[in-house]
Amino acid sequence: MPINLPKPIAAYFAADATSREAVADCFTADATVIDERKTYRGRKAIQEWKAASTAKYSYVAEPIAIKNDGGQTVVTARVTGNFPGSPVDLHYTFTLDGDAISRLEIVQ
Numbered sequence: 748m749p750i751n752l753p754k755p756i757a758a759y760f761a762a763d764a765t766s767r768e769a770v771a772d773c774f775t776a777d778a779t780v781i782d783e784r785k786t787y788r789g790r791k792a793i794q795e796w797k798a799a800s801t802a803k804y805s806y807v808a809e810p811i812a813i814k815n816d817g818g819q820t821v822v823t824a825r826v827t828g829n830f831p832g833s834p835v836d837l838h839y840t841f842t843l844d845g846d847a848i849s850r851l852e853i854v855q
Contacts, residue, residue: 753841756820778851806826806833809824
């Protein structure tokens with residue numbers, strides 16, 4: 748059963764699946780991404796983060812659950828690819844600012 752994602756989050760997962768270069772466009776200009784205990788600030792850094800992770804691994808992230816938690820949206824996605832431990836369920840915690848993402852933290 749498909750889940751109903753807010754528009755900016757749906758855009759993020761769509762861009763990540765088809766045009767990973769466009770992922771940074773889903774964020775505010777001064778957004779923050781935290782992934783693998785590293786922090787990336789601003790669209791340029793986010794674009795470089797996504798390019799590096801895409802060059803390192805091929806993967807598909809399929810959202811399987813969503814919940815709202817204190818102004819944040821937590822999406823659980825099953826991530827399958829050519830990385831150690833695949834598949835894995837990751838938790839994407841999004842903070843939205845209008846129609847864009849201002850913060851994203853990805854943890855297992």
